[in-house]
Amino acid sequence: MSFKIISCQDRVLKFFQNAIKNNRLAHAYIFVGQEGIGKTLFSKELAKAIFCQNSSFDACDDCNNCKRVNNDSFPDFFLTVPEENSRVIKIEQLKYLQEILYIKPIESEYKIAIIQSADRMNEEASNCLLKTLEEPPLYAIIILIVTSLDLVEETVRSRCQIVRFSPLSKDFVKNNLINRFQLNANLAEQLALISNGSLERAISLADTQVVQKKNWLINQFYKLEANDNLTFSKELFNEWHIKDLDTLEEKRGLVKELIFSFLMYYRDLLICKVGNLNIPIYHDKWDELIISKSRSLSVDTLLNILNTIKISLEYLDRNANINLLLENMITNILCLQTGNKISLLQ
Numbered sequence: 351m352s353f354k355i356i357s358c359q360d361r362v363l364k365f366f367q368n369a370i371k372n373n374r375l376a377h378a379y380i381f382v383g384q385e386g387i388g389k390t391l392f393s394k395e396l397a398k399a400i401f402c403q404n405s406s407f408d409a410c411d412d413c414n415n416c417k418r419v420n421n422d423s424f425p426d427f428f429l430t431v432p433e434e435n436s437r438v439i440k441i442e443q444l445k446y447l448q449e450i451l452y453i454k455p456i457e458s459e460y461k462i463a464i465i466q467s468a469d470r471m472n473e474e475a476s477n478c479l480l481k482t483l484e485e486p487p488l489y490a491i492i493i494l495i496v497t498s499l500d501l502v503e504e505t506v507r508s509r510c511q512i513v514r515f516s517p518l519s520k521d522f523v524k525n526n527l528i529n530r531f532q533l534n535a536n537l538a539e540q541l542a543l544i545s546n547g548s549l550e551r552a553i554s555l556a557d558t559q560v561v562q563k564k565n566w567l568i569n570q571f572y573k574l575e576a577n578d579n580l581t582f583s584k585e586l587f588n589e590w591h592i593k594d595l596d597t598l599e600e601k602r603g604l605v606k607e608l609i610f611s612f613l614m615y616y617r618d619l620l621i622c623k624v625g626n627l628n629i630p631i632y633h634d635k636w637d638e639l640i641i642s643k644s645r646s647l648s649v650d651t652l653l654n655i656l657n658t659i660k661i662s663l664e665y666l667d668r669n670a671n672i673n674l675l676l677e678n679m680i681t682n683i684l685c686l687q688t689g690n691k692i693s694l695l696q
């Protein structure tokens with residue numbers, strides 16, 4: 351592998367190729383973008399391009415350094431990920447990294463540390479990271495990988511160069527699902543649409559019948575009345591088989607998909623409402639129904655609903671109780687839809 355395998359991130363690729371050529375690498379970056387679009391992959395390819403013995407601006411993938419970065423065994427390269435069964439980066443992990451970073455590089459002029467899920471750490475851990483970012487050793491390059499900048503402390507953010515990653519194109523995801531994972535074209539097309547440019551997400555949804563679950567959900571949206579809120583959230587739990595999942599992590603993952611479905615549906619309503627038909631909508635099968643539903647809601651209402659959904663996603667990432675979270679979100683949405691005055695319960 352080398353930069354050649356990076357897809358749909360041309361802007362980021364050019365940016366770093368120039369930075370390497372001109373010797374203008376920063377001490378700290380935040381790679382931001384949704385899950386499953388290749389941020390960690392890119393950061394490893396970047397590390398290889400910097401450490402490679404045979405190539406100045408890319409990875410040869412053949413030399414001893416490239417091979418050892420691939421195996422996470424190069425002594426000047428560190429990848430920190432949440433420990434098994436944990437969603438967060440722990441302070442002990444950051445303290446260890448901090449100690450290691452202050453020891454000079456062994457085989458190279460740089461020491462590269464990648465921290466995955468860097469938007470998932472508590473205040474104590476974040477303060478520890480901040481200390482490292484405040485006085486990074488000259489040879490250090492620290493890359494924080496996050497899905498949302500909202501969850502990164504401003505003090506951390508302000509010390510890093512922000513690099514935004516784009517979603518993968520729908521065709522790229524679809525072709526990969528067909529060619530690499532042997533999915534049939536119809537399922538690949540639907541998964542490419544609902545995964546919103548994340549190959550990892552599309553693959554994880556492939557055998558969970560999420561496509562059918564989402565279709566069921568869309569049909570329910572049209573029938574909802576204001577006082578259906580509590581029955582509907584219970585129905586959702588049953589139809590989506592959330593209770594049947596073993597771990598909280600699995601439940602949270604499925605609830606996230608569920609909330610994404612809400613987000614995509616109301617996003618489509620907004621696009622139909624403002625009449626911008628150049629932007630593709632996810633639910634093209636339901637075109638007529640979507641258009642007629644969008645007529646009954648104002649742009650302000652739709653924006654408020656989308657905001658409610660976005661807040662719910664953030665609370666989900668902060669370990670909120672998933673039953674309460676769903677009930678509150680649905681109550682808020684239905685109240686907004688029917689124009690009832692509500693106070694945000696979250």
Ligand SMILES: [Zn+2]
Pocket residue numbers: 401402403404405409410411412413414415416417
């Ligand atoms: Zn190499």
